[in-house]
Amino acid sequence: MTGLSSLQTPTLVLDRLTMQRNIDMMAARARELGVPLRPHGKTPKNAEVAGQLMAAGAIGVTVSTLREAEGYFAAGVHDIFYAVALAPDKVARIGALIAAGANVTGLVDHPDAVRAIGANAVQCGTVIPVAVELDIDGYRSGLPDRDGALESLAGLIQSTAGVGFAGIMSYGGASYGCTVEQARALAETHRQALVSAHGRIEALGIPCPMVSFGSSPATLHAARMDGVTELRCGIYVFQDLFQAAIGACRIEDIAVSVLCTVIGIRPDLNRVVVDAGGLAMSKDLSTARTSSDAGYGLVCAIDGTLLPDVYMATTSQELGLLATRSGAPLPFAQMGIGTKLRILPNHADMTAAAYEQYHVVAGTTDVTAIWRRFNGW
Amino acid sequence: MTGLSSLQTPTLVLDRLTMQRNIDMMAARARELGVPLRPHGKTPKNAEVAGQLMAAGAIGVTVSTLREAEGYFAAGVHDIFYAVALAPDKVARIGALIAAGANVTGLVDHPDAVRAIGANAVQCGTVIPVAVELDIDGYRSGLPDRDGALESLAGLIQSTAGVGFAGIMSYGGASYGCTVEQARALAETHRQALVSAHGRIEALGIPCPMVSFGSSPATLHAARMDGVTELRCGIYVFQDLFQAAIGACRIEDIAVSVLCTVIGIRPDLNRVVVDAGGLAMSKDLSTARTSSDAGYGLVCAIDGTLLPDVYMATTSQELGLLATRSGAPLPFAQMGIGTKLRILPNHADMTAAAYEQYHVVAGTTDVTAIWRRFNGW
Secondary structure (H helix, E strand, C coil): CCEHHHCCCCEEEEEHHHHHHHHHHHHHHHHHHCCCECCECCCCCCHHHHHHHHHCCCCCEEECCHHHHHHHHHCCCCEEEEEEECCHHHHHHHHHHHHCCCEEEEEECCHHHHHHHHHHHHHHCCCEEEEEEEECCCCCCCEECCCCHHHHHHHHHHHCCCEEEEEEEEECHHHHHCCHHHHHHHHHHHHHHHHHHHHHHHHCCCCCCEEEEECHHHHHHCCCCCCCCEEECCHHHCCCHHHHHCCCCCHHHCCEEEEEEEEEEEHHHCEEEECCCHHHHCCCCHHHHCCCCCECCEEEECCCCEEEEEEEEEECCCCEEEEECCCCCCCHHHCCCCCEEEEECCCHHHHHCCCCEEEEECCCCECCEEEECCCCC | CCEHHHCCCCEEEEEHHHHHHHHHHHHHHHHHHCCCECCECCCCCCHHHHHHHHHCCCCCEEECCHHHHHHHHHCCCCEEEEEEECCHHHHHHHHHHHHCCCEEEEEECCHHHHHHHHHHHHHHCCCEEEEEEEECCCCCCCEECCCCHHHHHHHHHHHCCCEEEEEEEEECHHHHHCCHHHHHHHHHHHHHHHHHHHHHHHHCCCCCCEEEEECHHHHHHCCCCCCCCEEECCHHHCCCHHHHHCCCCCHHHCCEEEEEEEEEEEHHHCEEEECCCHHHHCCCCHHHHCCCCCECCEEEECCCCEEEEEEEEEECCCCEEEEECCCCCCCHHHCCCCCEEEEECCCHHHHHCCCCEEEEECCCCECCEEEECCCCC
16 A cells, blocks of 8 residues: 555645544535525535545535536536526536536526526537525625625526526635634525525515525534525535634544655754645635734645644645744654655645645545546636 | 737746847856856756757757756757766766766765765766865855865865766855845855866866856856856846846746746735736745845736736745735736736746746747746756
8 A cells, every 4th residue: 555655745644534523514514504505615626525425414516617617517417506607608518417417506696697608508509507606794705695696696596598597506615814703694694685685586476596695614603593494504515724723623633634754964054855836725814814924834744734833834836835934943854855744734725726636535644546536627 | 829818827838039138148247357167057947948958059058957968968968067966876867868968967065975976976887077066155056165175175076986076066046135235246156156166176186177156147247257167047048037137137037937827916905916926936035135026026017027016925835916016006907817027037937836937938929939948957
């Protein structure tokens, strides 16, 4: 059996025991809320992880790219929600999935999109079910639910050939910048807005089967989710330092790390250089906005044991420079040239995107499997 | 012929006419300095670009990963400098390249690395030529040239089986945070340090054929480079908004851009949403440190014409939110749903890393070729 110590670095390590704990935790949370999960596949982008999610009761997956949709469908997941506003010229690829037997739902938030998607779908000989994204808090995208705009868009979808009205959704992404209390309040604001919108649409005689809410931290902290039909959470599967910094997990819940090798030691500068830099970790510095700034990541021994106080302070394209947050001397005895270390990422999605595959372990340094990712678009 | 307007987005566009101007510019600059170029292949990671660089007089390539080394060698480039401190367990892959006929030089900055690399090379039945990285300014990595450390390391390399002494190098990366005047001064500091080190090593009777200096801005602004045997510049091939912000190029010299599609329009928020987000652009925010903060990138029409004042203000994983820097209304008439736009990147290396290939154009929106990248490690 291959061990982590024999791998070329940098490479991506996934501990499937830690991941399974996270999957079980959120599945239990969803049961507690009484709402099924449609986990966001943009985090793992992987067939085997999807299998674990479905086994834990997921009703399907959410995706952020069509390559994910195609990958998950090939892996046997049939119910797919592409939760990014649909560019009209992507209709043909969704039509091909539907023709092959997938249930794919698209997303819209503007009448021009509905008309263009419908026209393209008719040309492709398909009908695309579309949900409407509601902009509840001005965070990102979606239709503001005012002045009858939602009712009007739902009516347009009903009357446009090539599309069908699937329901409504919102994204509580602002919960990423929240305290636990604020995230709970945000979740309730979204829930009420979705329930209100659902009632007004059905009052028009338009069936609205999907009422979808997303974001891991808001779901974790929500007091209730009744009226919502599915929860789109993604990052909880792997967790990361940003989720830990905002109280959504513990550091020991982080399931992915970047295996790297010490290639430079400079006791005079209290610096260690590793072969994982900006490309290997991503340039995500999200924890800098929190009280737990981890630089580009926290540092563990090859067996996953955290080296307290050690972090990746700076990067260039292929180099990471390790230091201590306190300024105390680095544990140079554990960091000789050639030593392998594991770096926990700020943002698992961004870091994992640089890798074609996961080297899977299960609590030890033995590699038990290699799982491929669906990267790109 | 395919046009950009028919491509699925996000995708990466390379204008080879702009690139050729950049290649010719730096080739002329190198001739002016009287020192040949060994361009850094970590920017393009592509065989066809390497062909253009060699045709313009390059003596070989610099690489930052072994996958680049393997890719460039397969593309016919024989002289390769792997300019990242060599992890001892990467020796076998270099040995395989050498056995196949490549001239690959590795990099070291510590005696422990020399001993481990030598031992592994002997086991593999190969001899790895290694250069020593000098740390001139504490910027990143390398050996401080004091107390005889360089002479001692050169002697160790000479006397260690499995390695051979190839020369010395330094990296003027601090020039990325400099004014033009400071970059010129930095280049001269590095040059003098390298020339001094070269003289002391040769005085010991150790031949030192390679005296290698790198960084595009420092090379552009250097007053002289005599005594240096090769220049390692990379980013100039594509240029980017950060290089423009520090005065190393003009915005119209930027050869790569991300083609994306408008998927949301919100005149009430003065916002346009495109399907290129943090993964498509990278999270590199390097221009924020300059007086020309471009957010996540500047926005052009599909034909490459800059839309003045429009930039990508924020991103999520797959969404980019466009705004104006002045707060003036966005040109919504040019940004309807489905419109294709091109985003110029802050850092071309980081942005290009998300893509498997370039869609190549030559001043128009016609795609004339698809060129593959050597991603990963």
